[in-house]
Amino acid sequence: MEMNQYLEIFLEESTEHLQAINDQLLKLEDHPEDIALIVEIFRSAHTLKGMAATMGYTDIADLTHEMENVLDLLRNEKIAVTTNVIDVILQSLESLEEMVASIREGGDGKKDVSALVDLLTRLEKGNAGEEHLKPVAIDGLAQVSQYEQTVISQSKSQGFETYQISVTIDKGCVLRGVRAFMVFEALENLGDIIKTVPDGEAIENEQFESGFHVLLISKEKEEEIKQQLLKISEIEDVQIAPFETNQEDVDQSREASGIDIYENEPDTKPAPAANQAASKTIRVNIERIDQLMNLFEELIIDRGRLEDISARRKDTELNETVEKMVRVSSDLQNLILKMRMVPVEQVFNRFPRMVRGLAKDLNKEIRLDIIGAETELDRTVIDEIGDPLVHLIRNSIDHGIESPEVREQNGKKPEGNVTLRAYQSGNHVFIEIEDDGAGINREAIIKKAVEKGIIAAEQAENLTDNQVNQLIFSSGFSTAEHISDISGRGVGLDVVKNKIELLGGTISTESKPGKGTLFSIKLPLTLSILSAMLVKVEDETYAVPLSSILETVTIHKSQVMKAHGQEVIDYRDKVIPLVMLSKVLNVPPAIEKKTKKDIYSILVVKKGSQMTALAVDSFIGKREIVLKSLGDYIKNVFAISGATILGDGNIALILDTNDLIK
Template identity: 60%
Template sequence: METNQYLDLFLDESREHLQAVNDYLLDLEKNPNELAYVNEIFRSAHTLKGMAATMGYEDIANLTHKMENVLDRIRNEELSVTSHLLDVLLNAVEALESMVALISTGGDGQQDVSHLISMLNEIENGNNDGVANSSVDREDVSASLQLNEFERAVIEESKEQGFQPLHITVYLEEDCLLKAARTFMVFEVLEKLGEVIKSEPPVEKLEEENFEDRFTLVFLTKENQEDIQKKIMKVSEIKKVEVSILENKKEDPQPKEETPKLEKKQKAPVQSKMNMQSSKTIRVNIERLDQLMNLFEELVIDRGRLEEISKELQVKELSETVEKMTRISSDLQNIILTMRMMPIEQVFNRFPRMIRSLAKELDKQVNFEIIGAETELDRTVIDEIGDPLVHLLRNSLDHGIESPDVREKMDKDRVGNVTLKAYQSGNHVFIEIEDDGAGINVEKVLKKAIENEVVSTSEAESLSDEEVFQLIFSSGFSTAEVVSDVSGRGVGLDVVKTKIESLGGTVFVESERGKGSRFIIQLPLTLSIISVLLVEIGKEKYAIPLSSIIETAIITERDMFHAHNQRVIDFRGKVVPLVFLNDLFEVPNREQADEFYSIVIVKKGEKMAALVVDEFIGQQEVVLKSLGNYLTNVFAISGATILGDGQVALIIDCNALIK
């Protein structure tokens, strides 16, 4: 069978089914006894298996088949829902998403999922807690060194790949002076031989020297015990090293706490996420919508030309026809722009699983809430906004939300709250990420900013809290004490600000020490159409985005002053620099009939500038076009637009003019 013609349909359907499975698994974690969720997950997995088998993607079909077996046992009340089971199923969904993404880029969708199939087999055969068949012996490890389900699963998987799990206890000399340095050297030795997956005390306490004279590790390696012991003993001030293999010993049977059985009586059926979509829809490739928009822009140019001809000829029938055409094309423009709008839900949907995984990694408890996922944005913005939101959410969990013990000492709930909220206001969409964590430590940020020479000591003294918050967006800036997989390398928030500004948006920060922080992103509703003020400079027309304009004014020579070798004006008590656009863009000066100057006051955050132009033309909505691949770095120009009379007007990038 020729399957290429069905490939796009397969990819779209697969993504929808995987998203539904992901959402229902997270719902199932909150309500483990809700069989209706299990039925929906089973239905989506079964459909995906059938599609994959038909298309010849065996790895996807095999993995979904194993998921089906486990889900079927849950439906029949032969298995209970545990944290380990959900971890494995979510990992399987992640692998399936990866394979579908591989197919969408022209790959064959093949991936080694044998470890996931093996884990699903174990669950199906009754090992639902991640402990049975494990070679980890809790008795063998010191009582304080408890392994969670994820760590046990890692050990099991590594054994299949030829690694052996070791229990290592390192004893330091009683008079050891630099305990943290010795632990660091031990870790450095071990990292060349394998991987440390657990330490007691935790790494943070080892770095702070908050321990006695020994520490314990769980270590995965292919080296033999004697070699490892010898290499660790080469580190000075090490008194003794004990190395042993972690083996499973039979424990005395203890009465297990009975797991509540799944309720036989199901609640009201859950509405299927797949069936929520209207059946009166068709899928349209975004490239076709782009082509439609381009054709419409050509229509706008011809419409403008017809309007000019109509004015010249003054023919009643022609004027009436052109007026009707103008109204219809305006309605058509609104329809095309609406077709390009998509709910931001498709970006937000991937975050609950990420938050769950990250919270486990950081050993924190987090309640994650999404509000306003139905808010719509232009497709071009949707495609770009995902990465900045990932950075901000990771920042909230790592730097914002405190550990449960710390929160308890501060009379807070042990479970932290992170809220992701989207809403529309005017021609903008706002996205807020709020947490009830520690807030931003202004003194710590200022100290780090001075160390990194982001600001001088004298400048730091005059900064307001809002200005200090903006410093965290500086390149290479990080207040993390320890570099980890989550943060600490100074990469993240500067990327966030750059990306959001490239989309024509801004980002603000609000924070209260001990109460939490809120990051507010303001984005244009669409990148395809913007409201501008048309101005003339010499004989050329330029467009200034209305979102950047505070107001327009007329000034004289007497209103201008000189400060720091620059001409400035006093705008309501603030010194605002003047930018003469004819000099900037090298446009021949128009003859000045009088001493009056037309200015446009623009802003970027708290900073302002006054753009000097020759004449105001008026406000207009225009279609934004890029300058093409050969003109990517033109200073202070963000794009161009074609006006109704066929003329091209360049769009001024106000952010580039304000320093």
């Protein structure tokens, strides 16, 4: 993924977080007992660390990581807020500001922060004084950092030993990355890994020959560590020895490091240059936008009432004023809604690299196609939808896509295909994950569900395919034969379903054996104001979102035909279903009997490429309406997504046309 496009956002947000840390630190010095201030500083440091690590600025990430450790001890009251602590964190903040300023000016953001990291580590242990800290250089497994040297030294004083371990993997091993993972898992049960050669990412991607090296801190004996590693299959040899360090000339190291902030001298270094270019954007708390939206909703309701009053009074000046108010408020509405909407691309961009890694781990050939990444969703939904999509994609790759050999035996291309698709339909956004794998095995699902006690054996025969597909979302359900780091632990799809339902959405599954599986997520746009067509059905008024309407037409009763027992019409040389809303919604007959007409008023609505005609009694006209939830006591009502208050004070239900499309 290209990081340059996110550089401006990184600089903007990092500057904001650094300023927040500075402000809260100054307050903390005056109110050292205020834990809330420490929590705010911790949150900013944590966010900055994550952003820096993602962008590849390791020095910033390393320094903020150690700041986090100190702040965590402060908020848990394990160490006290002292002047010394504030000084060290402020010195760290100055270095962070220098590194961010370097990046802004086109630099690489690198800085030797080893001495700062060491001092922060000593704060964690409660033995940091004001004395000068001398950098140390180490020879051995590799050139270790100041932080790693400090950890080694402190561990030794507490009875731990540091071992240099060389692991050789059998040359015939197919999944070397998996074997390396098993070695790391075993070592983590014996102690703490502080360094690997090559680095962790290279080992994960199998970018090593026959073996790799590890620095381990442990209280276990050498022989015990060696025996545990040799128990892992396809591990050919393990060499282990104590790790020895050599201290270089201190003055030479200190000169090379370029760090002199620990001398007991007045600080004469100039402050980092301020950002000369003013930011073109500002960040606003989402709660403020929510408040703005709530106020605007009330304005829209009153605007609708003014339109009704103006239509009845037929006053020229009032009409002109209302028309101008409509134009201005419409522009304001568009601005408010756009502030909340962001493209799903921000979430989708994380998946290509993930799919590539999974395919390599599973020895599968996978192509990921992303369609509709420009589709926009509310920011609050975007923030929450990432993890469910990760679970679904991993599920498709692990359970859905077959191995290349099996695919070729079944007459398929060896390369499997996963499609991630997003599109808007009405006031909902649909996100689909589709694969061309083996599909859902009905018998295997039922067998596992009976074993887990999710269903009784006698129920199995009567379940429809859709009901069987929904069983995979049951808690603790998994068909994996072996537990791995990808699947088999019985957590995943039940979490996905719960998360999506919390967002007000639904998830459905379609599968064809041997052809593949489609997961479809329907999410609300959470746009509380939308353009709609008001229609009359008997004595009831309904609102239909304009975004789902293709066309409004009138047809003669004689144009209605029947196909397979379903009423249909010919729409632009296409036969589409006709739905009589009065019948589907069970609308009671009008109090005053109406003369039966031979003309139908039709709304042609769409969902993706599917179309359906909805028959109503009459059209009232276009309105801007405020979408209101039906509340917690009225949930999952068929074909109804909410309600709105009309200008005359009456209530109109808002139709979810996606449920009506056949």
